Amino acid sequence: MAEKFDNLEEHLEKFIENIRQLGIIVSDFQPSSQTVLNQKLNFMITGLQDVEKCRQQLNDIHVPLEAFEYIDQGRNPQLYTKECLERALAKNEQVKGKIDTMTKFKSLLITELGKVFPEEMAKYRAIHGDDPPS
Numbered sequence: 001m002a003e004k005f006d007n008l009e010e011h012l013e014k015f016i017e018n019i020r021q022l023g024i025i026v027s028d029f030q031p032s033s034q035t036v037l038n039q040k041l042n043f044m045i046t047g048l049q050d051v052e053k054c055r056q057q058l059n060d061i062h063v064p065l066e067a068f069e070y071i072d073q074g075r076n077p078q079l080y081t082k083e084c085l086e087r088a089l090a091k092n093e094q095v096k097g098k099i100d101t102m103t104k105f106k107s108l109l110i111t112e113l114g115k116v117f118p119e120e121m122a123k124y125r126a127i128h129g130d131d132p133p134s
Contacts, residue, residue, distance in 0.1 A: 008054040015047035 022040045025033055067077045114121040 004057050008051070008058065011047065011050040011054055015051060018043045018047055
């Protein structure tokens with residue numbers, strides 16, 4: 001998998017360098033540099049085709065849009081991952097607390113119902129595999 005990313009990175013670096021050189025040629029354009037300009041434009045087209053080939057190899061990779069927002073804001077995209085994990089951990093703890101509360105409530109409810117409706121709760125326990133009916 002890493003070689004796919006390395007290949008893409010290599011093509012992008014070449015493409016960026018070609019664009020930089022193209023910018024230099026265009027900013028100081030001389031009619032005599034038309035051949036070099038055409039050559040750089042052809043390299044740019046080839047570079048885009050190479051990037052497109054790499055894109056097809058990486059179709060199964062999905063990046064959340066929020067990660068791009070982090071990049072646009074000048075923030076490290078790894079912070080996005082860190083914050084997602086922190087939110088997941090907090091939500092996990094919250095859900096665990098709810099589960100624990102519901103488990104305690106169920107136990108208390110069964111105990112109290114057993115005091116009020118002993119026969120029905122004995123049948124319930126027999127059906128649910130708790131205590132056999134007395």
